[in-house]
Amino acid sequence: MEPAEARRPPAILEVHGVVKRLGGVEVLKGINFTVAEGSVFAIIGASGSGKSTLLRCLNMLVVPDDGEIVWKGQRVGWTKKGPAWVRQKERELLAYRREVGMVFQSFNLFPQMTAMENIIEAPVQVLKRPRDEVVAEARVLLDKVRLSHRSSAYPHQMSGGEQQRVAIARALAMKPKALLFDEVTSALDPELKGEVLTVMRDLADEGLTMILVSHEMGFVRGVADEVLFMHKGVMCERGRPEEVLRAPRTPELQTFLQRVVD
Amino acid sequence: MEWSVVTGNAGLLAAATLNTVAIAATTIVLSVVLAFPLALMRDSRVAPLRVIAGIYSWTTRAMPTLALLFLAYYGLPELGIYLDPVPAAVAGLTVSAAGYNMEYIRAALKAVPRGQYEACRALGIPFPLALRRLILPQAMRILLPPLSSNLTLLLKGSALASLVAVNELTGQAMALISDTYRPIEILIVVAVVYLALNGVLVAVQKGVERQFRLPA
Numbered sequence: 001m002e003p004a005e006a007r008r009p010p011a012i013l014e015v016h017g018v019v020k021r022l023g024g025v026e027v028l029k030g031i032n033f034t035v036a037e038g039s040v041f042a043i044i045g046a047s048g049s050g051k052s053t054l055l056r057c058l059n060m061l062v063v064p065d066d067g068e069i070v071w072k073g074q075r076v077g078w079t080k081k082g083p084a085w086v087r088q089k090e091r092e093l094l095a096y097r098r099e100v101g102m103v104f105q106s107f108n109l110f111p112q113m114t115a116m117e118n119i120i121e122a123p124v125q126v127l128k129r130p131r132d133e134v135v136a137e138a139r140v141l142l143d144k145v146r147l148s149h150r151s152s153a154y155p156h157q158m159s160g161g162e163q164q165r166v167a168i169a170r171a172l173a174m175k176p177k178a179l180l181f182d183e184v185t186s187a188l189d190p191e192l193k194g195e196v197l198t199v200m201r202d203l204a205d206e207g208l209t210m211i212l213v214s215h216e217m218g219f220v221r222g223v224a225d226e227v228l229f230m231h232k233g234v235m236c237e238r239g240r241p242e243e244v245l246r247a248p249r250t251p252e253l254q255t256f257l258q259r260v261v262d
Numbered sequence: 263m264e265w266s267v268v269t270g271n272a273g274l275l276a277a278a279t280l281n282t283v284a285i286a287a288t289t290i291v292l293s294v295v296l297a298f299p300l301a302l303m304r305d306s307r308v309a310p311l312r313v314i315a316g317i318y319s320w321t322t323r324a325m326p327t328l329a330l331l332f333l334a335y336y337g338l339p340e341l342g343i344y345l346d347p348v349p350a351a352v353a354g355l356t357v358s359a360a361g362y363n364m365e366y367i368r369a370a371l372k373a374v375p376r377g378q379y380e381a382c383r384a385l386g387i388p389f390p391l392a393l394r395r396l397i398l399p400q401a402m403r404i405l406l407p408p409l410s411s412n413l414t415l416l417l418k419g420s421a422l423a424s425l426v427a428v429n430e431l432t433g434q435a436m437a438l439i440s441d442t443y444r445p446i447e448i449l450i451v452v453a454v455v456y457l458a459l460n461g462v463l464v465a466v467q468k469g470v471e472r473q474f475r476l477p478a
């Protein structure tokens with residue numbers, strides 16, 4: 001194996017043979033990879049390659065049909081009862097999702113709430129933490145995403161870039177151990193992508209474990225520690241971005257990179 | 263015009279109006295409260311709940327409301343359940359109205375973007391909490407216009423209660439018309455009373471809508 005493996009910090013997330021069928025079509029055909037704690041893992045590929053489904057499998061918004069996901073050594077989505085493994089119900093998955101947050105392409109902020117209310121909702125209502133304390137933390141988070149001045153704005157009063165940064169702050173407010181980013185800049189105008197990517201770069205520098213699906217090749221090349229290229233539900237190539245993106249071995253990745261060249 | 267037929271029978275008309283208000287108000291509250299769990303059951307992941315709610319929705323909307331009222335008043339005694347006219351009327355009207363209301367609620371819940379439900383799941387928010395604090399406030403904006411429209415129908419439809427011996431507004435008016443042979447005066451008053459009662463309902467709708475409106 002690669003000698004690099006030895007020097008790596010231990011894996012926080014392991015994906016073993018994950019298979020997902022949707023409407024009779026196998027959209028994930030046995031995916032394997034590991035994500036080291038504090039690293040940035042990027043998944044790239046054409047639309048329809050299964051990368052978003054894969055990301056959704058990681059926090060169990062989509063439940064894999066086969067294979068397993070292991071988070072900090074624990075099998076995700078299953079409980080051992082005696083000798084048998086039993087699938088967890090939606091309710092039992094919630095605790096895991098609080099550790100592995102997600103940011104969406106379409107922001108999905110709660111429209112009836114201000115930026116501040118969006119951020120504090122889950123920590124106050126779900127974790128039952130004292131409101132004052134959470135509000136104070138939310139102010140720090142808003143500052144981190146450079147939106148201190150927008151705390152009382154409603155989503156529809158904000159630009160897409162601002163909404164997405166609030167969504168990142170909302171996810172961070174749960175103090176997740178890892179964050180999943182699902183094409184978070186794809187719905188943004190080019191001039192707004194930068195402000196979101198800057199925030200994500202800051203988070204990477206702080207050592208947050210990040211797994212992202214992205215079409216921003218510049219960002220992937222600059223920030224990701226590892227890249228996975230998916231094609232038609234199969235892992236096509238995987239490795240360090242400077243190797244995989246600079247010297248693609250498969251014709252699929254060569255074609256893909258020619259198309260998205262930035 | 264011979265308005266003495268109205269003034270002379272004002273007491274009767276007032277008592278009948280009170281009955282109409284009581285039946286309509288009780289039915290509105292009960293049918294909406296009953297409709298929420300039914301709407302959730304209809305799209306539940308638990309098959310038996312889905313089937314029960316499906317059968318409820320189908321039968322109560324497919325059967326004439328009058329038939330449900332007769333079942334409550336004349337049918338239940340066969341099972342040893344004796345209801346007074348007003349409770350029987352409320353029961354029949356509620357069962358029928360809940361069948362419609364549940365579909366309005368279901369439509370409103372489905373109209374909330376999928377991403378909102380996903381955001382709640384991704385934040386680890388339990389479904390009942392997500393529903394109450396995050397999804398329903400959004401669904402309410404979609405739900406209120408059609409639901410209130412159905413509730414105005416219900417208020418007028420409470421006239422059916424006269425057929426199970428309840429002394430309500432429309433029934434009382436019909437009786438007075440046969441006594442006095444002055445239909446126009448009496449019907450004008452009845453129309454104005456329904457207008458006023460539904461006016462209250464519309465005002466409540468407006469108030470609730472304002473509650474859920476997004477700021478500019």
